[in-house]
Amino acid sequence: MILILVLQIDSVYEVYLNKLYSSEPNEVKSAYEFFKKMSIARSNKYDLYFCAYSLQILYFSTKEFNKEKFLDEAIKLLEKAIKIDNKFSEAYALLSGLYGIKAGMNIFYGMFYGPKASQMIRKALExxxxxxxxxxxxxxxxxxxxxxxxGDFDKGVEILKRIINKYENGYKDSGIIKWGYKESIFALAIAYEERKDYKNAYIYYKKLVDIEPNNEFYKNKVKEMETKL
Structure with missing residues (x-):
């Protein structure tokens, strides 16, 4: 009976992981709600991690005025995950990225979150x-x-391009956490768009559409970039 229950949980977990990795905002919201419930029901580092990761996706894909709340909640979740496992490199890495985003919002955040972001990424790299x-x-x-x-924009962009090449040259993830390829392409598109480099932003949004031709969010971003070229 216990084995059947575990298999059922694993099966449902896989369904919501697929929703999360789809990057479709509505699917990601559904995944967030699932992992949020799981993180409340039990003390599991992966539930906390995936809940935080879904919030990061929602932060980048939503146009809500007060979307910083997604970052704040994700940060708290990852801090809990690290308390459970202080060798959880994935959590340190994601937390560093979130701190980095906060650091870039204004000079005061930069002074507070910049060093924290650097500390977390050093730990993850270690x-x-x-x-x-x-x-x-x-x-x-x-x-x-x-x-x-x-910070170093050009170096960051170069690292994202190396990650993309790594996957395109056959790299396969092992374990339950399986993301990095599409997300690196999306991160490049966002970074270029925020720099008003709409030509390069268009190139990477178009690359995402080539990967997921039915993704409405990506298609809308391509159209938006076309109007700005």
């Missing part, structure tokens, strides 16, 4: 420097942290 998601977080840290606090 544990697992070859992990593409650790590399992704390092890139995000460089892109969003102000130069005065160690």
């Amino acid at each position: 544990i697992d420097s070859l992990n593409p998601r650790v590399m992704y977080a390092y890139a995000q840290n460089l892109i969003y942290t102000p130069p005065a606090y160690g």
Whole structure:
């Protein structure tokens, strides 16, 4: 009976992981609600991690005025995950990226969150420097942290491109956490768009549409970039 229950949970978990990895905002919201309930029901680092990861996706894909709340909740969840496992490189990496985003919002956040982002990415790199998601977080840290606090946009972009090449040359994730390829492409598109480099933003949004031709969010972003070229 216990084995059947475990298998049923694993099966449902897989369904919501697929929703999460689809990057479709409505599917991601559904995944967030599931992982949020799971994180409340039990003390599991992966529930906390996936809930936080879904919030990061929602932050980038929503146009809500007060979307910073997604980052704040995700940060709290990852801090809990690290208390459960202080060698959880994936959590350190994602947390570093979130701190980096906060650091780039204004000069005061930069002074507070910039050093925290650097501390988290150093810890993640110390544990697992070859992990593409650790590399992704390092890139995000460089892109969003102000130069005065160690940020380097061009270096961050170059790291994201290396991650993309890594996957396109046959890299396969092992374990339950399986993201990094599409997300690196999306991160490049966002980074270029925020720099008003609409030509490069268009290139990477178009690449996402080529991967997921039915993704309405990506298609709308391509159309939006076309109007700005």
